[in-house]
Amino acid sequence: xxxxxxxxxxxxxxxxxxxQAIHNVSIDFxxxxxxxxxxxxxxxxxxxxxxxxRMNDLIPGIRVxxxxxxxxxxxxxxxxxxxxxxxxVGMVFQKPNPFPKTIFENVAYGLKVNxxxxxxxxxRVVEKSLKQAAIWDEVKDRLNESALxxxxxxxxxxxIARALAVDPEVLLMDEPASALDPIATQKIEExxxxxxxxxxxxxxxxxxxxxxxxxxxxxxxxMGKLIEVNDTDTLFTKPELKQTEDYIxxxxx
Amino acid sequence: xxxxxxxxxxxxxxLLVALFSIVxxxxxxxxxxxxxxxxxxxxSLKEFLFGQYWYPTDDPADFxxxxxxxxxxxxxxxxxxxxxxxxxxxxxxxxQIAPATVSQIVKPIVELLASMPSVVIGFFGMVVVAPFxxxxxxxxxxxxxFNASLMLAFMAVPTICSISEDAVFSVPTALKEASLALGATxxxxxxxxxxxxxxxxxxxxxxxxxxRAVGETMVVLMAAGGAAMxxxxxxxxxxxxxxxxxxxxxxxxxxSEHYHALFAIGIVLFVFTFLFNLLADxxxxxxxxxxxxxx
Amino acid sequence: xxKKRLRAQKICFFLLKVAVAINGAALAIIVYFxxxxxxxxxxxxxxxxxxxxxxxxxxxxxxxVGTVSLCMxxxxxxxxxxxxxxxxxxxxxxxxxxxxxxxxxxxxxxGVPSIVFGLFGLAFFVIVxxxxxxxxxxxxxxxxxxxPVIIGASEEALKSVPKPYREASLAMGATxxxxxxxxxxxxAFPxxxxxxxxxxxRAAGETAPxxxxxxxxxxxDLPSSIFDEVMALPYHIYVLATAGTxxxxxxxxQYGTALVLISLIFGMNLFAIIxxxxxxxKLKG
Numbered sequence: 001x002x003x004x005x006x007x008x009x010x011x012x013x014x015x016x017x018x019x020q021a022i023h024n025v026s027i028d029f030x031x032x033x034x035x036x037x038x039x040x041x042x043x044x045x046x047x048x049x050x051x052x053x054r055m056n057d058l059i060p061g062i063r064v065x066x067x068x069x070x071x072x073x074x075x076x077x078x079x080x081x082x083x084x085x086x087x088x089v090g091m092v093f094q095k096p097n098p099f100p101k102t103i104f105e106n107v108a109y110g111l112k113v114n115x116x117x118x119x120x121x122x123x124r125v126v127e128k129s130l131k132q133a134a135i136w137d138e139v140k141d142r143l144n145e146s147a148l149x150x151x152x153x154x155x156x157x158x159x160i161a162r163a164l165a166v167d168p169e170v171l172l173m174d175e176p177a178s179a180l181d182p183i184a185t186q187k188i189e190e191x192x193x194x195x196x197x198x199x200x201x202x203x204x205x206x207x208x209x210x211x212x213x214x215x216x217x218x219x220x221x222x223m224g225k226l227i228e229v230n231d232t233d234t235l236f237t238k239p240e241l242k243q244t245e246d247y248i249x250x251x252x253x
Numbered sequence: 254x255x256x257x258x259x260x261x262x263x264x265x266x267x268l269l270v271a272l273f274s275i276v277x278x279x280x281x282x283x284x285x286x287x288x289x290x291x292x293x294x295x296x297s298l299k300e301f302l303f304g305q306y307w308y309p310t311d312d313p314a315d316f317x318x319x320x321x322x323x324x325x326x327x328x329x330x331x332x333x334x335x336x337x338x339x340x341x342x343x344x345x346x347x348x349q350i351a352p353a354t355v356s357q358i359v360k361p362i363v364e365l366l367a368s369m370p371s372v373v374i375g376f377f378g379m380v381v382v383a384p385f386x387x388x389x390x391x392x393x394x395x396x397x398x399f400n401a402s403l404m405l406a407f408m409a410v411p412t413i414c415s416i417s418e419d420a421v422f423s424v425p426t427a428l429k430e431a432s433l434a435l436g437a438t439x440x441x442x443x444x445x446x447x448x449x450x451x452x453x454x455x456x457x458x459x460x461x462x463x464x465r466a467v468g469e470t471m472v473v474l475m476a477a478g479g480a481a482m483x484x485x486x487x488x489x490x491x492x493x494x495x496x497x498x499x500x501x502x503x504x505x506x507x508x509s510e511h512y513h514a515l516f517a518i519g520i521v522l523f524v525f526t527f528l529f530n531l532l533a534d535x536x537x538x539x540x541x542x543x544x545x546x547x548x
Numbered sequence: 549x550x551k552k553r554l555r556a557q558k559i560c561f562f563l564l565k566v567a568v569a570i571n572g573a574a575l576a577i578i579v580y581f582x583x584x585x586x587x588x589x590x591x592x593x594x595x596x597x598x599x600x601x602x603x604x605x606x607x608x609x610x611x612x613v614g615t616v617s618l619c620m621x622x623x624x625x626x627x628x629x630x631x632x633x634x635x636x637x638x639x640x641x642x643x644x645x646x647x648x649x650x651x652x653x654x655x656x657x658x659g660v661p662s663i664v665f666g667l668f669g670l671a672f673f674v675i676v677x678x679x680x681x682x683x684x685x686x687x688x689x690x691x692x693x694x695x696p697v698i699i700g701a702s703e704e705a706l707k708s709v710p711k712p713y714r715e716a717s718l719a720m721g722a723t724x725x726x727x728x729x730x731x732x733x734x735x736a737f738p739x740x741x742x743x744x745x746x747x748x749x750r751a752a753g754e755t756a757p758x759x760x761x762x763x764x765x766x767x768x769d770l771p772s773s774i775f776d777e778v779m780a781l782p783y784h785i786y787v788l789a790t791a792g793t794x795x796x797x798x799x800x801x802q803y804g805t806a807l808v809l810i811s812l813i814f815g816m817n818l819f820a821i822i823x824x825x826x827x828x829x830k831l832k833g
Contacts, residue, residue: 093716100734112730113723256723259723277695342564346564359568364821365575368746376786441557470663522664
């Protein structure tokens with residue numbers, strides 16, 4: 001485990017108005033590893049994830065204290081440009097959310113808004129991203145059809161391709177398979193495994209088997225607090241804390 | 254320019270445009286006062302508001318708008334007595350009782366009624382309703398307070414109905430079910446739970462509907478009879494505020510006393526509707542539904 | 549006991565149905581009179597010729613052209629401002645005091661009586677800005693009056709755009725303006741247009757705001773620029789019915805003009821209602 005830390009938070013707190021949703025969370029995310037965030041519903045794992053690309057900025061009345069750092073840059077530094085941050089830290093959402101545009105336009109969208117104009121480059125990157133997301137063979141003949149005509153699993157892989165197209169360094173995934181059937185879920189999991197060779201992935205899941213299958217490290221959240229973080233194997237076989245053990249063995253939550 | 258900076262510029266641009274409504278409203282107020290206030294050089298405020306004689310072209314002219322104010326109040330009250338029950342009852346029916354197929358027919362009817370131009374309703378009042386009530390009640394003229402109120406009522410119904418319907422419709426199902434589960438009939442649930450829960454919305458609807466009736470011009474211009482005197486019966490002709498402005502502006506010389514007096518009537522009319530709207534805004538803001546329990 | 553309660557329910561539901569029936573009957577009666585007495589006046593000549601013989605004969609072409617040009621001016625002015633205001637309120641602004649103030653302004657603008665818009669248009673556009681009685685002055689007056697409707701319709705359309713579209717776009721490093729322009733507006737566009745047509749149909753039927761700003765009693769020529777005065781359908785009905793040279797003899801022209809006006813307005817409404825129904829189906833998938 002000598003790979004460098006790509007992103008980390010230190011004593012991160014998050015408030016909705018007076019309500020504190022995240023308490024002093026510190027985690028290191030190692031480069032090219034998959035970290036899973038687990039915990040019962042409402043434990044703050046999704047909120048925490050959204051702090052990492054400042055998606056929570058969209059909610060009025062929120063406040064963040066502590067540090068969240070990407071490489072050496074504090075992402076809550078007022079001088080930091082949130083648009084650039086979001087390009088570097090991509091996100092895949094719980095429900096597949098393709099735009100009501102064609103498959104090609106969906107993937108090309110991120111490139112276009114980031115100022116890429118060269119058609120040849122766009123075409124190449126779209127193909128590469130779709131291949132990376134393991135959906136190229138299924139859609140290569142219908143790139144100009146609406147993305148809304150795809151199945152749920154295909155839509156989600158399209159959304160992953162769309163996120164990959166802007167070449168992010170970190171990919172946040174918020175329960176990316178929760179709306180999918182088992183076969184589609186398996187495909188997404190295989191994909192996560194392949195992508196982790198190039199990207200740092202942080203995935204929120206309520207499914208512990210999934211966390212065990214896909215992740216290198218796992219962090220367990222409860223009531224807005226980080227209870228335990230460790231190598232996935234260790235956390236699931238020899239958890240240090242009773243609370244963690246209770247959760248992973250299904251005694252509460 | 255970096256696109257992030259473009260974004261900031263665009264945002265400020267949109268804010269500027271969004272302020273346009275405020276600017277327009279301010280300009281309206283400013284110009285009403287600019288052209289209306291000079292009338293007070295000729296008559297006192299009290300004489301203007303409470304004077305009983307409106308003879309703007311006499312020499313010397315009388316600028317008392319009490320008959321016009323009373324005309325407006327009377328037609329609004331009478332039209333309210335017709336429009337409020339009609340509008341609210343239709344809304345309750347649509348939101349809580351009507352089967353989907355029926356409301357799919359009735360809703361467009363209400364929308365079409367709302368889109369009916371006022372000049373057409375005024376015209377209808379003049380050529381169809383006036384002769385009819387003249388015969389029915391055996392009165393000398395059919396163009397009177399009753400006719401105008403009736404026509405105004407049908408202009409206010411769609412406003413009252415559509416806003417009340419939203420209010421009644423948004424009553425949480427949980428409340429309704431709670432009442433039904435206690436053995437109340439559908440009707441008792443309506444009267445004791447649903448209507449009280451949506452009362453603030455219904456009030457807002459009524460105020461906005463009446464505000465529309467006060468400000469409506471063509472109907473009262475064409476169907477009210479146009480006599481600037483204090484009415485003593487429902488079949489007397491009246492000349493509400495908007496009708497005076499519309500009828501006389503053409504003959505009022507630019508920036509004459511009469512011209513200023515008409516703008517001053519505009520101020521009175523504006524203040525009427527402004528107060529109505531503030532009240533409606535206040536009610537809907539203060540009593541907006543927070544949780545299921547807040548009645 | 550329960551029988552009595554159910555009887556009360558029956559009676560009251562019956563009364564509610566009566567209320568609905570009265571509204572339907574009112575619409576039906578008005579439409580019936582206008583159509584049955586107006587359709588005889590409608591002919592190709594009526595639609596394509598100007599009035600003749602002191603407006604006791606001939607057609608209403610200048611009124612149709614006038615109403616259409618007023619409406620064009622109205623929409624060209626009110627649509628951009630209305631949509632931009634809605635974008636600010638719905639996409640950029642939070643729950644600030646300023647926003648509440650702007651909304652209060654819009655609500656009050658919506659409540660201003662139509663004749664007061666007419667007074668304002670006269671004092672400001674016609675006199676101070678020296679536009680004279682013209683399509684421009686009348687169209688701008690109607691435009692300000694229509695603005696709250698367009699803002700409301702646009703906001704509703706923007707609200708119906710699913711939030712995940714916005715999030716996905718922002719998460720890819722798009723700026724907010726790029727997100728609005730490329731994702732939100734295309735989805736909201738049909739709704740905005742539908743609402744605007746409804747607003748415009750109301751403007752088309754208004755008389756009081758244009759009486760002293762855009763429309764005139766009679767002009768033999770069709771307008772050649774936006775600085776020309778015009779005849780307009782609603783004003784023409786009013787003029788013929790109250791101040792024409794021979795009110796009784798021109799009744800059929802009055803009914804005919806009213807029929808043309810409500811056909812125009814109902815047509816716009818029907819178009820919007822059908823379009824909206826189609827969109828709802830599409831959104832539901």
